[in-house]
Amino acid sequence: MREVGPGARTTISFRVNGEAVEVEVAGDDRLIDVLREGLRLTGTKEGCGIGECGACTVLLDGKPVNSCLVPALQVEGREVETVEGLAKDGRVHPLQEAFIEHTAVQCGFCTPGMLMSALALLRETLDPTKEDIARAISGNLCRCTGYHQIMSAIEDAARKMKAAEAKTSKASGASEASKGGGGEC
Numbered sequence: 199m200r201e202v203g204p205g206a207r208t209t210i211s212f213r214v215n216g217e218a219v220e221v222e223v224a225g226d227d228r229l230i231d232v233l234r235e236g237l238r239l240t241g242t243k244e245g246c247g248i249g250e251c252g253a254c255t256v257l258l259d260g261k262p263v264n265s266c267l268v269p270a271l272q273v274e275g276r277e278v279e280t281v282e283g284l285a286k287d288g289r290v291h292p293l294q295e296a297f298i299e300h301t302a303v304q305c306g307f308c309t310p311g312m313l314m315s316a317l318a319l320l321r322e323t324l325d326p327t328k329e330d331i332a333r334a335i336s337g338n339l340c341r342c343t344g345y346h347q348i349m350s351a352i353e354d355a356a357r358k359m360k361a362a363e364a365k366t367s368k369a370s371g372a373s374e375a376s377k378g379g380g381g382e383c
């Protein structure tokens with residue numbers, strides 16, 4: 199258990215990227231402080247610190263939030279997801295892959311927040327329109343790439359995730375059919 203801030207008083211428990219954590223926080227600590235300083239999850243970036251740039255976006259119970267605006271005490275018992283949770287089994291997430299392929303990353307400062315906003319959208323739909331994508335990342339500012347590459351990357355990731363999902367359900371359908379194959383005879 200690590201302390202955050204000189205006046206740490208309260209212990210909060212929550213889950214980060216699927217793992218249970220306990221951290222001592224002061225009343226004025228923000229979620230971003232707990233993530234970056236308390237848990238050393240420095241993938242989440244702080245830009246403006248006032249809820250304007252989206253660099254600090256993480257998912258709280260599946261919804262994108264500006265972690266610079268969320269009081270740490272409010273995450274008690276909740277589920278937080280950060281960019282560190284995207285890669286699985288040594289493989290980057292399709293969104294990360296697409297950002298690289300489409301050169302949607304330059305300085306990378308906005309990227310963790312962009313990825314988390316995009317992830318929330320693609321969990322809702324793998325058929326997002328350009329308007330859906332624009333809306334989903336409307337709170338995330340990028341000063342380098344221009345939004346064209348970022349939007350193309352998200353569209354491409356959605357396409358690939360949808361194809362992968364179709365392949366998986368086809369394979370599991372075939373395996374179910376083979377288990378019950380010829381069952382009537």
Ligand code: FES
Nearest residue numbers: 245247249252266
């Ligand atoms: S650092 Fe949180 S919105 Fe800019």
Ligand code: FES
Nearest residue numbers: 304308340341342
């Ligand atoms: S890549 Fe630099 S701010 Fe977006």
